[in-house]
Amino acid sequence: xQQVRAVVARSKGAPVSIETINVPDPGPGEAVVQxxxxxxCHTDLHYREGxxxxxxxxxxxxxxxxVVEAVGDGVTAVAPGDFVVLNWRAVCGDxxxxxxxxxxxxxxTHNATQKMTLADGTELSPALGIGAFAxxxxxxxxxxxxxxxxxxxxxxxxLGCGVMAGLGAAINTGNVGRGKTVxxxxxxxxxxxxxxxxxxxxxxxxxxxxLDDQKLEWARTLxxxxxxxxxxxxxxAAIQELTxxxxxxxxxxxxxxxxxxxxAFYARDLAGTVVLVGVPTPDMKVPDLPLIDVFGRGGSxxxxxxxxxxxxxxxxxxxxxxQQGRLDLDAFVSEEIGLGDVEKAFARMHDGGVLRSVxxx
Numbered sequence: 003x004q005q006v007r008a009v010v011a012r013s014k015g016a017p018v019s020i021e022t023i024n025v026p027d028p029g030p031g032e033a034v035v036q037x038x039x040x041x042x043c044h045t046d047l048h049y050r051e052g053x054x055x056x057x058x059x060x061x062x063x064x065x066x067x068x069v070v071e072a073v074g075d076g077v078t079a080v081a082p083g084d085f086v087v088l089n090w091r092a093v094c095g096d097x098x099x100x101x102x103x104x105x106x107x108x109x110x111t112h113n114a115t116q117k118m119t120l121a122d123g124t125e126l127s128p129a130l131g132i133g134a135f136a137x138x139x140x141x142x143x144x145x146x147x148x149x150x151x152x153x154x155x156x157x158x159x160x161l162g163c164g165v166m167a168g169l170g171a172a173i174n175t176g177n178v179g180r181g182k183t184v185x186x187x188x189x190x191x192x193x194x195x196x197x198x199x200x201x202x203x204x205x206x207x208x209x210x211x212x213l214d215d216q217k218l219e220w221a222r223t224l225x226x227x228x229x230x231x232x233x234x235x236x237x238x239a240a241i242q243e244l245t246x247x248x249x250x251x252x253x254x255x256x257x258x259x260x261x262x263x264x265x266a267f268y269a270r271d272l273a274g275t276v277v278l279v280g281v282p283t284p285d286m287k288v289p290d291l292p293l294i295d296v297f298g299r300g301g302s303x304x305x306x307x308x309x310x311x312x313x314x315x316x317x318x319x320x321x322x323x324x325q326q327g328r329l330d331l332d333a334f335v336s337e338e339i340g341l342g343d344v345e346k347a348f349a350r351m352h353d354g355g356v357l358r359s360v361x362x363x
Contacts, residue, residue, distance in 0.1 A: 003024050003025065003026050003027060004024075004025050004027075004138065005022050005023065005024055005025070005121065006022070006023060006025055006136055006137035006138045007020055007021070007022060007023075007136065007137050007341060008020070008021055008022075008023045008061055008133070008135060008136030008137070008139075008341075009021075009061075009062050009063060009135035009136070009341055009344050009361075010023070010059050010060065010061055010062070010120070010126065011049060011050040011058065011059060011060040011062055012058060012059045013058055013059075014050075014051065014052035014056070014058065015050070015051055015052065016050075017345050018050060018062060018344055018345050018348075020341055020342055021120055021121070022120075022121045023061065023118055023119065023120055023121065023126060023136065024118060024119045024120070024121065024123075025118055025136075025138050025139065025140050026116045026117075026118065026140055027072065027074075028072050028073055028074035028077075028114075028140060028143075029074045029075070029114075029115060029116055030074045030075040030076050030077075030115075031074060031075075031076055031077060031115070031142060031143055031144075032073070032074040032077070032114045032115065032116065032140060032141065032142060032143060033070050033071075033072065033073045033074070033077060033080060033140075033141055033142070033143045033145075033146050034070070034071045034072045034073075034138055034139070034140055035066075035068045035069065035070055035071060035086065035088065035134075035138065035139055035140075035141060035146065036068050036069045036070075036071045036137070036138050037063075037066050037067075037068040037134050037136060037137060037138060037139055037363055038066075038067055038068045038069065038155035038159075038362070038363055039066060039067050039068070039155035039156040039159045039338075039360050039361065039362050039363070040063040040064075040065055040066035040067075040134040040135055040159060040360065040361045040363075041065035041066070041156075041159060041160045041162070041163070041164065041358045041359070041360050041361075042065075042339075042344060042347040042348065042351060042358065042359040042360070042361065043064065043065050043163050043164050043191075043358075044164075044190075044191075044351065045064065045129065045130065045163065046062045046063060046064070046129055046135075046344075046348075047348050047351065047352070049062060049129050050062065050348070053283070055127075057127040058127070059120065059124065059126055059127070060126065060127050060128070060129055060133075061118060061126040061127065061128045061129065061133030061135070061136065061139075062129050062133070062135045062344070063129060063132065063133060063134035063135030063136065063139075063361070064088070064090060064128075064129045064130040064131075064132040064133070064134055064162060064163055065088075065134070065159055065160055065162040065163040065164060065358075066087070066088045066132065066134035066139075066159045066162055067085070067086065067087045067088065067149075067153075067155040067156075067158050067159030067162070068085075068086065068088070068134075068139075068155065068159075069083065069084065069085055069086070070082050070083065070084045070086055070146060071138065073143060074143070077143040079143060079144070079146070079148070080143055080146045080148055084146070084148045084151075085148070085149060085150070085151035085153070085155075086146040086147055086148050086149065087146075087147050087149055087158055087159060087161050087162050087313070087317050087321070088132050088134060088139075088141060088145050088146060088147075088159075088162050089145050089146075089147055089162055089311075089313040089317070090111070090130040090131055090132060090145065090162075090163070090308070091106075091108060091111050091308055091311065091312075091313055092111050092112050092113070092131075092142045092143075092144030092145045093105040093108040093111060093144065093312070094108055094110040094111065094112060096110070097109045097110040105312055106174070106310045106311060106312040107307070107310070111131075112131075112142050112144065113128070113131030113132075113141065113142050113145070114128075114131070114140045114141050114142050115142075116140060118133060118139070118140055130163070131145065132145065132162075135341060135344060135361055137363055147313040147314055147317040147318070148318070149317055149318050149321040150318070150321050150322065150325055152325070153321050153324060153325060154331075154332065155362070156335050156338055156360040156362055157324065157331035157332050157334070157335055158317075158321050158324060158331060159360070160191075160331060160334050160335070160358055160360070161316075161317050161320055161321070161331075163308075164191040164192050164195065164358070165191065165192075165195040165331065165334055166195075166308065166309045166311050166313075166316065166317075166320075167192050167195065167279055167306065167308055167309045168191070168192040168193060168194065168195025168196040168197075168198070168199060168254075168256065168279065168309065169195050169196070169198065169199035169202070169309055169320065170199070170306060170308065170309015170310050170311045170316070171192070171195075171196050171199070171254050171256070171277050171279035171306040171309050171310075172184065172186075172196045172197075172199035172200045172203060172205075172252070172254060172277075173199045173202070173203050173309075174306070174309055174310040174311060174316075175277050175279070175304050175305075175306035175309065175310045176252040176254060176275055176277045176304070176306075177252075177275070178199065178200045178203040178204075178205050178251075178252055179203055179204060179205075180203070180204035180205075180206075181204065181205070181206045182200075182203075182204075182205050182206065182251040182252060183205065183206060183207040183208075183209075183245045183250040183251045183252070183271070184196075184200040184205045184207065184208050184209065184250055184251065184252045184253070184254065185208075185209040185210075185211060185237075185241045185250040185252075185253045185254070185266075185269055185270075186200070186208070186209070186210055186211065186221070186226075186253075186254045186256060187211045187212075187232075187237065187253065187254065187255050187256060187257055187262045187265060187266055187269075188211070188212060188255065188256035188257035188258075188262065188280055189210050189211070189212040189214075189217040189218060189220065189221040189226075189256070190217060190256065190354070190357065191334060191357050191358055192256045192279055192280065193210070193212070193217075193221070193254070193256030193257075193280075194210075194217070194220055194221050194224050194334070194357060195224075195334070196254045196256055196279065197210055197221045197224045197225050197226050198224040198225055198329065198330070198333075200225065200252075201224065201225025201226075202225075202323070202328070202329060206227075207227050207228065207244065207245060207250070208225055208226045208227050208228070209226065209227070209228045209229070209230060209240075209241055209244055209245075209250065210222065210226035210228070210229045210230070211229075211230045211232050211237045211240075211241070211265075212229075212230075212231065212232065213231065213232055213233045214231075214354050215231060216354070216355075217354065218230075218231060220333070220357060223333060224330065224333060228244050230244075232265075237265050237269065238265050238268050238269045241253070241269040242269065245271065248271045248272070249268075249269050249270045249271040249272075249274060250269060250270055250271060250274060251270070251271055251274050251275065252270070252274060252275045252276075252277065253266040253267075253269050253270045253274065253275070253276050253277070254266070254276075254277045254279060255276065255277065255278050255279065255280055256279050256280045257280040258278065258279075258280025258281045258282045258286075259280070259282065259286065260282075260286055260287060260288065260289045261289075262280070263276070263278060263288075263289060264289040264291070266278075267289075267291065267295075267299075267303070270299070270301060271301075272299055272300055272301070273299075273300040273301045274299075274301045275301055275302045275303075275304060276301070276302070276303045276304065277304050277305075277306050278303075278304065278305045278306065279305075279306040279309070333357070334357045334358050335357075335358055335360050336355075336356035336357050336358055336359060337356060337359050337360070338359075338360050338361075338362045339359050339360065339361055339362070340361065340362070341361055341363065343359070343361070344361065347359035347361075
């Protein structure tokens with residue numbers, strides 16, 4: 003066991019604090035990773051606010067890259083010294099999704115068996131089974147995906163959550179391809195990644211929708227061909243106008259509210275696809291829609307879990323595209339900060355002033 007510094011949320015809504023935590027030596031199937039960079043994601047703020055569950059104290063951070071320091075018995079996919087991006091979909095290989103050849107839907111993903119603790123022995127709940135706002139963390143070895151070691155940790159670590167969610171919502175879930183028309187509602191980190199994914203996949207028209215002109219400008223730099231400020235313009239009408247009156251082939255809701263999902267529903271073309279990647283709160287309901295509209299418009303209404311990604315397949319490919327200059331992950335890194343700056347980063351994220359603050363260790 004070793005002791006390291008980490009960011010902990012001790013109680014609901016309280017500011018986070020820097021604590022000394024205990025990291026066990028890796029047991030069978032586990033790995034200890036020396037964290038080099040970890041993005042500040044909305045999910046971490048949801049944990050701090052008690053929006054995920056009430057299993058405080060939480061060890062925050064999950065969008066990370068680092069170097070494997072040690073592995074436990076039976077670990078063969080990674081070894082000490084490997085540069086890895088951490089993921090929260092360590093597929094089991096045995097559930098009904100994995101058995102039918104769809105491991106990106108794995109219904110039995112796993113985390114480390116042992117618990118990290120505070121110095122007094124209090125067990126910590128790691129965010130998404132990772133807990134990477136820490137100098138070192140203990141994870142299941144399957145949560146480590148080996149990638150090109152020359153890549154910038156602050157950039158490629160973002161594939162661990164938000165950027166992968168957006169890229170995958172477009173490419174994997176939405177099946178965006180050459181010449182398709184796409185609209186993305188909500189252009190924070192996930193939505194901007196959906197814009198970038200659509201551009202990478204060869205979409206012809208990419209319409210970015212947001213209330214914030216700064217976010218729309220970020221989306222344009224990542225590949226949006228058109229922008230719509232929905233505080234000034236009806237987004238459904240604007241999307242239809244920009245697509246010949248038809249609507250987009252794929253509309254991605256990266257906000258996750260009933261109002262934006264309804265906009266996405268009506269902003270798509272006949273037989274088009276709606277992809278919900280923004281995460282609703284438990285109290286939200288599906289909008290009241292005429293069932294004949296659901297039937298008559300055809301197409302697909304999908305949800306995207308983690309961009310329907312398979313980390314072992316997608317992370318190395320996307321890092322290679324980044325290294326080739328074909329995917330600008332650096333554009334998502336608004337600032338690099340220290341462990342002690344996470345609480346301030348939450349405030350900047352809430353105000354919409356950054357795509358990602360990234361803790362660099």
